[in-house]
Amino acid sequence: xxxxLQGIVMFLSSFLGTLGFGFLFNxxxxxxxxxxxxxxxxxxxxxxxxxLTESEVLRYFLVSALITVYSEVLARHLxxxxxTFCIVSLVPLVPGSGLYYTMANALGGNAEGFVSKGxxxxxxxxxxxxxxxxVTALFRKRSKNGTNRIKKE
Amino acid sequence: xxxxxxxxxxxxxxGQLIMENGGETYRVEETIARxxxxxxxxxxxxxxxxxxxxxxYRKSDGSLETAVKRVRRGAxxxxxxxxxxxxSRLLENEGLSCExxxxxxxxxxxxxxxxxxxxxxxxxxxxxxxxxxMFGGGKWDFWDFACAVxxxxxxxxxxxxxxxxxxxxxxxxxxxxxxxxxxPMFFHHFTGLGSVEMIVAGTLMPMLPGVAMTNAxxxxxxxxxxxxxxxxxxxxxxxxxxxGGVLTAxxxxxxxxxxxxx
Numbered sequence: 001x002x003x004x005l006q007g008i009v010m011f012l013s014s015f016l017g018t019l020g021f022g023f024l025f026n027x028x029x030x031x032x033x034x035x036x037x038x039x040x041x042x043x044x045x046x047x048x049x050x051x052l053t054e055s056e057v058l059r060y061f062l063v064s065a066l067i068t069v070y071s072e073v074l075a076r077h078l079x080x081x082x083x084t085f086c087i088v089s090l091v092p093l094v095p096g097s098g099l100y101y102t103m104a105n106a107l108g109g110n111a112e113g114f115v116s117k118g119x120x121x122x123x124x125x126x127x128x129x130x131x132x133x134x135v136t137a138l139f140r141k142r143s144k145n146g147t148n149r150i151k152k153e
Numbered sequence: 154x155x156x157x158x159x160x161x162x163x164x165x166x167x168g169q170l171i172m173e174n175g176g177e178t179y180r181v182e183e184t185i186a187r188x189x190x191x192x193x194x195x196x197x198x199x200x201x202x203x204x205x206x207x208x209x210y211r212k213s214d215g216s217l218e219t220a221v222k223r224v225r226r227g228a229x230x231x232x233x234x235x236x237x238x239x240x241s242r243l244l245e246n247e248g249l250s251c252e253x254x255x256x257x258x259x260x261x262x263x264x265x266x267x268x269x270x271x272x273x274x275x276x277x278x279x280x281x282x283x284x285x286x287m288f289g290g291g292k293w294d295f296w297d298f299a300c301a302v303x304x305x306x307x308x309x310x311x312x313x314x315x316x317x318x319x320x321x322x323x324x325x326x327x328x329x330x331x332x333x334x335x336x337p338m339f340f341h342h343f344t345g346l347g348s349v350e351m352i353v354a355g356t357l358m359p360m361l362p363g364v365a366m367t368n369a370x371x372x373x374x375x376x377x378x379x380x381x382x383x384x385x386x387x388x389x390x391x392x393x394x395x396x397g398g399v400l401t402a403x404x405x406x407x408x409x410x411x412x413x414x415x
Contacts, residue, residue: 009293013286017358020280024273024359025175026230026266043287081180081238084231087364092287096363097354099388103396129370 007047014043014092022088031084034074038089042067046093057127064090064131072139082139086132095124157212160192163255165222168199168206170237170262175229177368178380181206184241188254191245203383229364236261270317274309277359281305285355289348296346297355304336304356326360326391330398333357338406357395362388 018039022032045063053059067089068082075082098121105113167188168181181201189197189210196211203226209219240257243249249257285301286293308329315325337352365388372381 006290006292010287010290013283013298016283017280017287017355018283020276020278020283021359023276024229024280026228026232028232031235079239079242080235081176081231083177083180084235087231087367090367091363094363094367096358096361096366096392099363099366099392100357100361100395100399103389103392104399107393107396107400125366125370129367129374132367133371133374 010047011040011044015040018088018091021091025088027084027088031078031080035085035088038067038070038074038085039092041070042089043092057123060093060124060127061131063093064128065135066131068132068135072135082136090128090132093124093128095121095128098124157194157214158218160189160194160210160251161208161218161220163192163251163258164188164197164199164208164210165206165220166255166258166262167237167241168201168208169222169224170258171234172201172203172206172224173227174233175226175231176234178202178372178377179375180234184237188241188244191241192251202379230266233261270313271310274306274313277309278302278306280359281308281356283355284358285352288354289351294347296344297348297351300337300340300347301352301355304333304340304352305359307336308333308356308360323394326394327398327401329360330357330395331402333360334399334402335406338402342406342410353399357399360391360395362391365391 015036019032019036021039022035027035042063045066046059049059049062068086071082071085071089074080074085098117102114102117102121105111105117164185168185171181171184172178178201182199185199185201185206185208186197189199194210196209196217198209200207203224205224206222207219208222209217212218237258240249240254240261243257244254279302281304282298282302285297289297311332312325312329315328316322333356334353337347337349337356340352341347341349365384369381369384369388372378372384
């Protein structure tokens, strides 16, 4: 029961966090709620996929790919750029704090910490971006084929 | 006078609006190409970098029309990007005329923001509280939440005030992160409640350049090196400034209380 409660608090807090973020990015209404739900989902997936692989990098890639699918589907449905959802929904995972710790180490004169934090942050960012770019490219290819077909008919 | 030069205005404005409100460079180029095609222009070429847009197309007399637009990035406003996207789609599918498109784009450009900056302060405050609890691993600690809300609100409020005074974002980032770190430290020092690291991490979250960093790597993966470099440098600069603000705060805290924390 305790872990369940902990989980609920965690998801509510990630929902709140993304909600504020989306508001700051001037998303409104239904789209804001959907984007915040995506933020909650991305954190949920990140935790749920843990038994599958311990590697954070791999999980980052998987979650960002899945969330990009979520964003692309919603974007098609609501006729809006997928970035509206994608940027905000992935915010819980985006390693902004990693870059911050990296630079804090650099300013504090801790060269070892700078390198290890920096590399880890770079890996996570690369995994995240790869997920986004790959899925977007797949969706784009499909939709292009779709329009060509319509034109030929 | 109906010559082909009139097509430039909507293309330029659409590109400018997308870029200024935080859209990616490839989206700018793509939208301009689509709109150009919808307007029946030949040889539409555009080249966008985060600080400017170059557009050219061929006029019916065979000469090239070219324009350069300097762009300054502001706050991210994804609703505006969305609206510009809608205009471009109308142009493509519903046969909107060039003048109608320009009119709609100008309406988007001149519309005032929906909410006052003070409501944004509230949004950032709540967001900070959420992150602080999330970083704490879902253990519900009311004081973590409350302190992060207050620190986040102060941070965004102070930053907004500095922006109003037309300070450079460099100054407001430094000052904002300084506050975001100092408030939780003193809160913990005087009350013994909350965990400083979680609160600081949560409060800083809305300020951290995570989106710029992801955009940088995404740009590089798409082969868009110029915007990748410019996003990367802006992300590193912002992170360094935030780190500088936090270190200054912890140095001051150590000086005042006789024992550093971070």
